[in-house]
Amino acid sequence: MTLIRRETARDHAAVHALQDAAFATAPHASGKEADLVDALRATADWDPRFSLVAEVDGEVAGHVVSTYGRLAGERALGLGPIGVAPALHGKGIGSALMHAALGAADAANEPAVLLLGDPAYYGRFGFVPASAHGVQATDPTWGDYFQIRTLAAWREDLCGAYAYSPPFDEMG
Structure with a gap:
């Protein structure tokens, strides 16, 4: 059984190891x-409501985080990274994390979630x-890979260039 819950300070080392493993290949x-x-946690753009872990049999099996960037002079959530333990791929953990992340953002009255990723997925x-x-x-070469999921609080005047939280640029 998979439990999706908010990340706690006790999870930091496990989340770090999981994200390393998830993106290794x-x-x-x-x-x-x-x-x-780790860098995002140290910014004012971090909101613990949007850092979620998937727990399977008492172990961290997946993690997703959304942090604030800027859109039209306002804060707007950018999702990522999202990672799942490689041994557990294909078991619906990533999907459960995505649904939970979107639900948390919508419940918090956020207007949208933005991400850079595969449109087919x-x-x-x-x-x-x-x-x-x-x-x-901010990078026009991203094309259709730069995506948005509007939520209930979306307003059409939220347009223009989106800038992720500074650690995204610093980590390059």
């Missing part, structure tokens, strides 16, 4: 995803190219 991974999570969670809502990536 992932295409397009920087290899710095675990360090990115994230489309099933309602993500569409961000450009469809007038939102541009």
Whole structure:
């Protein structure tokens, strides 16, 4: 049975190890995803409501975090990284984390969640190219891989360039 819950300080080492393992062989991974999570925790863009772990048999099996970036002069959530223990891929843990992350954002009255990822995968969670809502990536080469999932509090005036929390750029 998988339990999705908020990350606690006791989970930090396990989350770091999990993100390292999850991205060790992932295409397009920087290899710095675990360090990115650690760096994000130290920013004002971190909100513990949006850092979730999947627990299987009492062990951290997956993790997702959303942190605040900036859109139209307002804070807006950017999702990532999301990782699942390699031995548990294909068991629905990543999907459960995505649904929980979107539910937490919507319940907190956030207008949207943005991410950089494969449209074929994230489309099933309602993500569409961000450009469809007038939102541009800081890097135009991202194209349709830069996506948005609007939520109940979405407003059409939230448009323009989106900037992730500074550690995303610092980790490169």
